[in-house]
Amino acid sequence: MLHLFQMREITFFFLVIFFFFYENMLFVSYAFFGVVQLCLIAGKLLKFFVLWVTKAPFYQNKYLSVTQTEKKLVKKGIANNIVPRGMGSCTCIGDPQDEMVGEELAEAKRKDNMILKVLLLGAGGSGKSTFFKQLNNTYGEGYSELQRSVYKIQIYRQIVENMQQLIIQSEQIEKGYLVSGSDEEDVKTIGIDSKEKHLYAMDKSFATAANYVLKFPEFGILDETIVKHINNLWNNCEAIHRIFEHRNKLAVADSTEYFFKNITRIGAKDYVPTTEDVLLVRYRTTGMTEKTFEINAGRMKVVDVGGQRNERKKWIHCFEHVNAVIFVVSLTCYDEVPFEDVTDLNVSIYEKNNMIESLDVFEHTLRYPCFEATPFILFFNKFDLFQEKIKHTPITRAFPDFQSDTDDVQLSIDYIRQKFLDKASPTSTRPFFTHVTCATDQENVKRVFNDVQVCLVSSNLGGADLV
Numbered sequence: 001m002l003h004l005f006q007m008r009e010i011t012f013f014f015l016v017i018f019f020f021f022y023e024n025m026l027f028v029s030y031a032f033f034g035v036v037q038l039c040l041i042a043g044k045l046l047k048f049f050v051l052w053v054t055k056a057p058f059y060q061n062k063y064l065s066v067t068q069t070e071k072k073l074v075k076k077g078i079a080n081n082i083v084p085r086g087m088g089s090c091t092c093i094g095d096p097q098d099e100m101v102g103e104e105l106a107e108a109k110r111k112d113n114m115i116l117k118v119l120l121l122g123a124g125g126s127g128k129s130t131f132f133k134q135l136n137n138t139y140g141e142g143y144s145e146l147q148r149s150v151y152k153i154q155i156y157r158q159i160v161e162n163m164q165q166l167i168i169q170s171e172q173i174e175k176g177y178l179v180s181g182s183d184e185e186d187v188k189t190i191g192i193d194s195k196e197k198h199l200y201a202m203d204k205s206f207a208t209a210a211n212y213v214l215k216f217p218e219f220g221i222l223d224e225t226i227v228k229h230i231n232n233l234w235n236n237c238e239a240i241h242r243i244f245e246h247r248n249k250l251a252v253a254d255s256t257e258y259f260f261k262n263i264t265r266i267g268a269k270d271y272v273p274t275t276e277d278v279l280l281v282r283y284r285t286t287g288m289t290e291k292t293f294e295i296n297a298g299r300m301k302v303v304d305v306g307g308q309r310n311e312r313k314k315w316i317h318c319f320e321h322v323n324a325v326i327f328v329v330s331l332t333c334y335d336e337v338p339f340e341d342v343t344d345l346n347v348s349i350y351e352k353n354n355m356i357e358s359l360d361v362f363e364h365t366l367r368y369p370c371f372e373a374t375p376f377i378l379f380f381n382k383f384d385l386f387q388e389k390i391k392h393t394p395i396t397r398a399f400p401d402f403q404s405d406t407d408d409v410q411l412s413i414d415y416i417r418q419k420f421l422d423k424a425s426p427t428s429t430r431p432f433f434t435h436v437t438c439a440t441d442q443e444n445v446k447r448v449f450n451d452v453q454v455c456l457v458s459s460n461l462g463g464a465d466l467v
């Protein structure tokens, strides 16, 4: 019994002792963990206070992050001690070399953000791609022999297609099409009096040459025979020259004369196009090309697009984050028929004027809401050709309101310039800059793009976002 009592007492005693200590242990442990928590919170508060006062993240912790780009740099061994950035600032710990990496990254990012995005827009054939090529020659790596060789097939095509076009037109005139007094109601003339049509007919002695050229395959490579025939037609056939005078209505490029004259060099087996050949070849752009050039220690991303009617539908795809639009106008197009309106080689229909089309495209482009505050730079291009054309063809061809039938270059350019500027809304605050240019002249392009760069930077980019 005693034993049992003692046992019960002893058990009770130990239970009391256990509960007493258990309660106290709970209290002690609660108190202990409470103090630890308070210390941790105080520590964090202290750390953020220090960060806030010094504006420098001394610590590397979960609030700080390393960007994917920086990780790649470390992986590639370009940078070796990238320290995470936190809360918008990027600083490095450790030795001064680490700090340099951080600064270089920041500088690289700042430079990246300073690229000006400039669009080259304008109607087909105004010279956009020629500017692009000239920029590549001046500020890019130029064209290697291999790259120039790519243009060979296009040069062959321009020569053969344009000669075919001239031959076909000669035949059409002979049949009575394209001359005034024609019975065909729909057919517009190219300004040849029916009494003069015999002057445009090729002599029978050119029949073999003409047939050979007409049958030449679309992507054929020039050989001795075709060179001989084209040389013969160009050098000896007067009718071909007379029709060439009407090239403005036939969508025959001005530069074709240069290629006809150089056909012996171009037809050689080891022919590699020169830089001049590359600049002068007429190649209708499809889609868009862009490249970043370093101009005046600044960077400019230039986008070249196709200007033909069906190409213009694609322009909208490159309208984001644009700092400026360079709108290229061909000064010589005031008596030209748009390529798309020279519809059928057999029965041509000449309807529109390229300068009026260019004005329409300009007006349409100005109306895009995304360009509301975007600076527009107008390039009145092909000044070299304009100076020659104005001597015999006044701009009244496009602007009958132009008072004088003058050959005054400055007066005519001023009139054309005003016609374009009139398209801008009178309430618009958007900046406009105008330049008279010659895209085939490297020095001119260099000077003009220098000015463009300076103008854009000083005009605060019209408030547009940087790329």
Ligand SMILES: Nc1nc2c(ncn2[C@@H]2O[C@H](COP(=O)(O)OP(=O)(O)OP(=O)(O)O)[C@@H](O)[C@H]2O)c(=O)[nH]1
Binding pocket: 122, 123, 124, 125, 126, 127, 128, 129, 130, 131, 253, 255, 279, 280, 281, 282, 283, 284, 285, 286, 305, 306, 307, 308, 381, 382, 383, 384, 385, 437, 438, 439, 440, 441
């Ligand atoms: N002489 C002379 N020819 C020029 C000048 N600018 C362009 N050209 C020629 O004009 C033709 C058309 O030029 P491109 O640069 O292809 O015209 P584009 O605006 O790119 O035409 P699309 O691509 O169809 O929109 C080419 O044969 C050029 O060599 C210039 O200032 N002077």
Ligand SMILES: [Mg+2]
Binding pocket: 128, 129, 130, 283, 284, 285, 305, 306, 307
């Ligand atoms: Mg082009």
